[in-house]
Amino acid sequence: MTPTSEQVAPHTARLLPEELAIVRRAYAKQMLAAFGVTDPRVEAAFAAVRREAYLGPGPWPIWYLYRDGYVATPSDDPVYLYQDALVGIIPDRGVNNGQPSLHAMLIAAAAPRPGEHVVHIGAGVGYYSAILAHTVGESGRVTAIEFDGGLPCAFGRISPGLPNVRALPGDGAQIAFDPADVIYVNAGATRPADIWLDRLNDGGRLILPLTSDKGFGENPENIPIQRRGAVFGIKRSGGEFLAKWISAVAIFPCKGARDAESERALAAAFERGGWERVTRLYRHGDLPDEQCWLKGRDWALAYA
Numbered sequence: 170m171t172p173t174s175e176q177v178a179p180h181t182a183r184l185l186p187e188e189l190a191i192v193r194r195a196y197a198k199q200m201l202a203a204f205g206v207t208d209p210r211v212e213a214a215f216a217a218v219r220r221e222a223y224l225g226p227g228p229w230p231i232w233y234l235y236r237d238g239y240v241a242t243p244s245d246d247p248v249y250l251y252q253d254a255l256v257g258i259i260p261d262r263g264v265n266n267g268q269p270s271l272h273a274m275l276i277a278a279a280a281p282r283p284g285e286h287v288v289h290i291g292a293g294v295g296y297y298s299a300i301l302a303h304t305v306g307e308s309g310r311v312t313a314i315e316f317d318g319g320l321p322c323a324f325g326r327i328s329p330g331l332p333n334v335r336a337l338p339g340d341g342a343q344i345a346f347d348p349a350d351v352i353y354v355n356a357g358a359t360r361p362a363d364i365w366l367d368r369l370n371d372g373g374r375l376i377l378p379l380t381s382d383k384g385f386g387e388n389p390e391n392i393p394i395q396r397r398g399a400v401f402g403i404k405r406s407g408g409e410f411l412a413k414w415i416s417a418v419a420i421f422p423c424k425g426a427r428d429a430e431s432e433r434a435l436a437a438a439f440e441r442g443g444w445e446r447v448t449r450l451y452r453h454g455d456l457p458d459e460q461c462w463l464k465g466r467d468w469a470l471a472y473a
Contacts, residue, residue, distance in 0.1 A: 183246050193217070196251035196269075201277070203253060203270035208277040214303035215273060220256075221247035222330075223296040224266060230257035232265060258294055264317075264421060267355070271416070272297050276304065278402050278415050279351045279374050284308040286348070288368075290341035291315065291355035291423060295334075301353060302334045309333060312349070314341040316424060342425030354378060356423030357398055359431035360468060366403075366410065366452065375403035378418050381436045399444050401470070410450040412470055431465050438463040438470075446472050 184192065197215035201207065221227070227245030232238075232255040239257050242249035250256065255265040276297070281287050283306040292298045292313035302311045311334045337344060341354070342362035350373045352365050357380030369375055380398035398418040404411045438444070447462050451469045463470040 184248055189248065190216075192248055192251050193219075197273075200253060200269045200273040204274035206274050206277045208280070210281075210304045211273055211277045211300075214276075214300040215269070217303055218296065218299045219247070220250045220266075220296055223294045223299065224250065224256055224258070230260045231255070232257060264293075266293060266296055267420070271418070272300070275376050275400060275415065276301065276353070279353055279376050281305050281309070281351045285350035286310050286312070287351040287353060288312045288341075288346050288349040289314065289353045289355065290365075291421075292336070293355065295336065297353075297355065298334055298336075299331055301351075302331050305333070307333060310335070312337060312346050314339060314344055314346070316340055340425040342423065349373060352376070354423065354426075355420070356426075357418070357420045358423045358426035359428060359435050360426060360465060361403070361450070362426045366405075366450075369403075369405045371405055371407060373405050375405075376415075377401045377403055378420050378423075379435055380418065380420060380422065381439055382432055397439065399439075401447065401450075403450050410452070412447050412450045414445045414447055434463050434465050443472075448472060 194216045197212045200215055201212050227247070228242040229250065230239035230241055231249070233240065239260050253268060253270045255268055258264045258266055281301055281304040285305050286309065287301045287305055289298045289301055289311055292315045295313060298311055298313035305311065313334055313336045315338060342364065346368060348368050348370050350370050352369060352373070352375045354365070354375070354377055357378050359379060361375070361377055365375055378398060378400045398420060400415045400418045402413045402415050443462050447470045449471045451471060452467070454464050454466050454469050456464060456469050456471055458464060460473060461469045461471045
């Protein structure tokens with residue numbers, strides 16, 4: 170669906186750069202406050218990175234959760250981008266620059282630190298890659314991977330503007346990357362890709378959204394979001410993978426990390442409930458059924 174054809178307001182006086190910087194600082198505080206996040210590095214990153222630099226020229230199509238469909242911003246003034254709203258990247262396909270408050274919470278959960286290597290799977294146009302780059306600083310680096318080569322705007326220009334970011338086209342569930350301290354997956358999988366677990370450093374954190382086939386788009390059955398998608402935080406500790414439920418989620422599917430068998434197991438797990446009690450991810454399925462929230466053929470999310 171494309172934005173409504175409402176008349177764009179005449180161009181009015183735009184904020185000065187220093188005034189827009191104040192707006193970004195207020196926006197950053199609001200995005201963190203929405204989920205009770207208090208990480209100063211994440212707040213500083215949201216305050217520093219210009220969202221308009223990654224979204225092409227305005228006016229922009231905005232999706233409000235309380236509205237049906239996109240609404241164009243009144244003008245091309247970037248001040249309209251500093252709100253907790255989705256911005257359409259490819260509106261006809263429902264591809265958006267995701268909800269800032271959710272990303273603020275998930276990035277804080279990943280806790281990227283200065284000097285670390287972050288791999289961003291499903292980087293889109295690069296806005297949240299840039300925020301991740303800010304959190305790891307000049308001594309750290311970000312590998313931003315995007316499957317959809319047809320995405321418009323700034324993804325292909327992200328590396329020249331940010332020397333600590335390397336942008337790669339390809340399937341984030343298959344493409345090789347260096348061992349990572351944080352792997353931030355920005356699309357709905359049905360299982361963790363082997364490479365994500367293989368390349369996660371000891372002490373590293375994986376942000377893993379798992380979604381059923383009802384996890385994005387139309388939902389005529391009105392299935393609650395808690396039974397359609399969940400984000401788990403996975404932390405590697407030696408040979409073990411500790412797991413914790415973070416949030417419900419509805420997110421665009423990760424094509425390279427989905428299969429029918431895992432989707433069926435995931436849908437059944439959502440139907441049973443109990444995701445908040447998960448504490449371990451196993452790379453095998455040889456576990457008693459009663460120990461598992463989700464049990465696949467060669468992996469499981471378990472209670473102990």
